[in-house]
Amino acid sequence: MPSHEPPPSKDQEVQRTFNKITDYYDRMNRLMTLGRHAAWCRDVAASANVPSGGSMLDIATGTGVIALAALENYPDSSIHAVDFSERMLTEAARKPGASAITWQYADANDLPFGDGSFDAVTHGYLLRNVDDVERVLEEQYRVLKPGGRVVILETCPPRGPLRHPVTLGVRVVIPLLGQLVARDRESYAYLQESTLGFMTPKEVVAILRRVGFTSVAWKKKFFGTHMIISARKQ
Template identity: 60%
Template sequence: MTNAEMSHGKGFEVHTIFEKIAGYYDRMNLVMTLGRHTRWCREVATRAAPPAGGQLLDLATGTGAIALAAAQIYPTVAVTGVDFSEAMLARARIKSGAGTVRWQQADATRLPFDDESFDAITEGYLLRNVEDPAGVLREQYRVLEPGGRIVILETCPPSGPMKPILTWGMRTIVPLLGQTVARDRSSYTYLESSTLGFTSPQHVADVLGELGFQNIGWSKKFFGTNVILWATKPSR
């Protein structure tokens, strides 16, 4: 993504935040999910199920948690981790096992890959941070091989009887943790608001279906505040 492309709108705001929080991103994920984040990333990688010798693309790779899990689980698969934040990628590149992943800075709305380049696609917390989630998923459909699977880790707004308590907790605790753990309340106030303002798993599933994906499903995590969704591009 060029400076011109990031010079306005939500993309610029999100890019600025993720450049800023890269140094303590892993620590905050660990604290906010009570240690569950690593397990979810491994589940995402496992559900992607690329074929031996295949290609896996991890979008919004951040500091590389899903990409590194995939490289460990599938040692014969070529894993590419993509993010638009160079600060995040810099953190990913110094982690144990980073040499097994190809790291690339790119914009998820305009992927620099040919049609049907990857056998599987994973992503973590991408959709709530873009202006056009359907457009981003359409790009993923384009670069995914027929028969390939997409697996998405996302937050989702609370629902059900616990909605008032969970909403209060997210509005109060997440910014407080940002202040306490990262000395950055404002960035985590944005992340809290983007979570509460994001759409439901059912709506994401509907968009996936409209784009042509099949075998769509999801599993909620952590009192329904996170979700893993999956879908398959039809075979020819």
Template identity: 45%
Template sequence: MTTENLDVVLPDDRVKAGTVKHMFGRIAGRYDLMNRLMTFGRDRAWHREVVRRAALPVGGRLLDIGSGTGGIVWAALEQDFGLSAVAADFTFEMMAAGRAQHGCRAIQWCGADALALPFGGNTFDAVTSGYLIRNVVDIRQAFTEQMRVVRPGGKVVCLDTSPPPPGLLQPFINIYLQTIIPLAGRLISGDRYAYRYLPESTRHFHTPAELEVIMQAVGLQKTSYRRLMHRTVVILQGTKPGATPP
């Protein structure tokens, strides 16, 4: 792909937030269906794994930032319906689709900017996100905000896509990312841009090791990550220093 074409797909940081917001607004109605197809139905299992790693106390408080249609929050509530669960996103069309899908009053929906969260410090027992970090302008600031609002001893857990590593499968993974996903996305969602942006932003994203370094740089401890789906998906986690939440 030429630099010119790449610039069309990956927006400059100055316009990235607005571009991403409008893109997710356009595909909100077909977002979950495309995720099921692209992940071969594994996305729900990954949501449950994020919740497991968040290690929430019974009846605890969860913030899922960049929550979209609320998949991770719903997975948490399936395990403990007594949770106080906040689903925060800056794309209102995505949250509207989530409300319509889940019909669950237990989820508190909130418009929020991941780089300036509207919550006080030490508010939540865990902070999770799914496919957020790849889409923000300032990754360090996003992790800084997540660590600020989580209680001492609480977990920050991040699910995202990851650049395909070198190996025998890399050519086949690249064909899937660059050809099959854009075609399927265009046919199902009707949006040419969104499902070209996804594979290109994945291929040019940080490695899990680089993201772990950023998490450590903002002060998170006991960091680790697990790669999934032929190492094209990653779950990272870190713990805020201090006492374990009650």
């Protein structure tokens, strides 16, 4: 008889993908960004402006690159890092210095923290992988203290004169690297599509403002394929 089970949701598919690619995640990020990924994560952490003795939440922490960079910047602060891939959390918790960070399984759609819990929220490559960007940003607004900052690292579709050659490069290079390095062309084909199919900076900024954030600023990176956006809760 045919199965009547509903197809997996986007969240379930994304969770499955990231559990599959954990062992190659850091290496692939270095290759796909020509070694710039770690520098962007340090930029995100530095932009969080966590006060002395404050607290920061890194969502979709993956292997913990942003969270560990934040620990270096704010050694006397409390750093929480959450993800819904348990394999990613396990990998992150093995890294040098990781014992000083609180690692926790959590869903970005329903964060297990009270209102006004953190001075800053950061995340890398979260929004392109969720069903409802506005809901996820509303949750971040909720858990931030008044005056707290959110700093976002994301991919964005290239624009301008380099749009077509960069798009072609992304379509070819990311799945090819996935095949050669991770032996997983399928997962990296998904990541290629989510990179090119995500919102522009202006679209993300519009949602941030609709949610209630102010002082929104953004800058593009890497031929316009990445962006760092910051905003403040009133």
